[in-house]
Amino acid sequence: MNDKNEIEKGASERLIRYFDLVEIRSETNSPFEYIQEKLTKAIEYFLAHDIEKLLNILYRIDVAEKEVREAMLDKKPAERLSKLVILRELQKAETRIKYRNNNQHGRNKLG
Template sequence: MDQFTLVEQSYHLIRKDLGLEEEMEFGKEENAADRLLTFLTKQINHLLDHDLNKLLNALYRIDIPENKVKDLLHGSKQGEIAKNLAQAIINREKQKVMTRQQYQP
């Protein structure tokens, strides 16, 4: 699986798990991973400011360990919390995509 496909499939899982209404368009000429991180950081910032419970529930559904979430919330600099959470979500969703790909018949 190429990197673009991996990022795109991860995005669809993230969108479903976080219940995001806003869509992101991918362009082959752009760095999809960077665009996804920027897009998701913006969404996470919004949830941190307006709906922390929704974010925490989504992190649980995505299967980010509670101790990792606590470390990211308390160990990150103020302006980096959303970006670090977004990166953790992306990494976990990529793992899910790769595992599903590996075990497909």
């Protein structure tokens, strides 16, 4: 698996878990457009019914508070928040893979 696929797979698995997107659990290689559509619907629900839970999830995912505030003022806050969440999860997945590869590379030099 190349790094891009691994990054996307890692990010999508975390998004599925955070937002309980049951409909796509079995699809490990879900396109991000589909995930964003489901994520946007989940965020719309949280905005209407449980904003505290949404803010807690956004905090755990580590979406910047300033970006969250700006997204809340947007005409389509759920769509904008879903993009921010996906972007942040992709960044985190990329960082994990980068450090894992660096650690493996360092071990190969030593061994």
